[in-house]
Amino acid sequence: MKSELDYKRDIITVGKMLYDKGYIAATDGNISIRISANRIITTASGVSKGFLKDEHIVVVDGDGGILSGRRKPSSELKMHLAAYKLRPEIKAIVHAHPPTCTAFTIAGVSLAKCVLPEVVMTLGVIPTADYATPTTQEVPESIKEYITRYDAVILDRHGAITVSKKDVFDAYYKLEKIEHTAEITLKARQLGNIKTLSDKQVARLVSVSGISEERLCSSRCVNCGGCGKSARRAAETRGEMTGNISMIKELVREEVLRELVNCKN
């Protein structure tokens, strides 16, 4: 069985991985592990996560009360605590500011599309939570709707959060997957149109992987082959308008950008 010190070392390792990959700058990001029902270890505020030492890890309870450690936990711990409360099975959480997926939110381009089969099979689509003022209660509020259904959520203008029921490395890999998807999508957009997977291809991925169809259906899901259909179905179930304005805006915006790219070529 792992000791608390072992878990601290895992956080230190993941902090270095985030820093080395360029997913965080300066003192950005935060990492946590729930080591027992009411005991969470997490990174302190105001330190580079690329150069963590044991004393930069704080132990808190489920409400954020400090159990041990001299430093203050990150102000973004609120977001971790909300996720732990909503998902009792979660063991670890990583939050960082990977540049490409963050840039997608600034450009207003969604990554909630069925594009890469391995992503569909593991994460489903990758939703983006609404903009929230960093460090405030708005941040945990903004993720609630998504974190109950998804393990990887992009935060508007504020990086991404990933959770794992396995360990902190698994949470890190999910973050890496988000950024990798964003990088591939960016390159594809530079080359031309984005070809989403068809309904049939998505249905086959769902049956092969056993991923819940719910993960492919979100109100934020843009209108691609598989998930667009699911999103429409979900909207109908909720009795909402299917052709909602934000989806139309997104489609128009994508079409205009596509034309601009084609013009440049």
Ligand SMILES: [Zn+2]
């Ligand atoms: Zn942050």
